[in-house]
Amino acid sequence: MLLSLDLAYEAARREHPQFTQEHLYDAIVEGAARRLRPKFMTFAIMCIGLIPILWSNGTGSEIMKRMAAPMIGGIFTSFILELLVYPPIYAVWREKGLKKEPIRDQIMAVGHLGAAQVIGTDTIL
DSSP: OHHHHHHHHHHHHHHOSSOOHHHHHHHHHHHHHHHHHHHHHHHHHHHHHHHHHHHOOSTTHHHHHHHHHHHHHHHHHHHHIIIIIHHHHHHHHHHHHHHHHHHHHHHHHHOSTTHHHHHTOSSOO
16 A cells, blocks of 8 residues: 555656645545555455355364454454555655645745745845
8 A cells, every 4th residue: 555655646746846735635545546456356355265264163163263263354454454544644644744845845936036035034045
């Protein structure tokens, strides 16, 4: 998920010179959506394979149930974390970087002669 979010973020940064919070959220949604299908397929296939083991009653099923239950719990937890928790944490992490950039973007927009007025100093950069 982190790789997909990073790739979408970098593509959005290249695409938009004035990168805003809306562009960040769009990039996060795009990156998370790109990762949704592979993650769901992995989750579904593991559940399809492990749920019959969890419900079995034959010889050796007691041992197999003890192995299948944590695996189903782990893949379910991973699925929820990757799709519902990681993207908001990534957004908070990247928003911190956006708060530092407006002064630099204002300087670039105004030009070198008016940069001192934007920053609020008396010297020209």
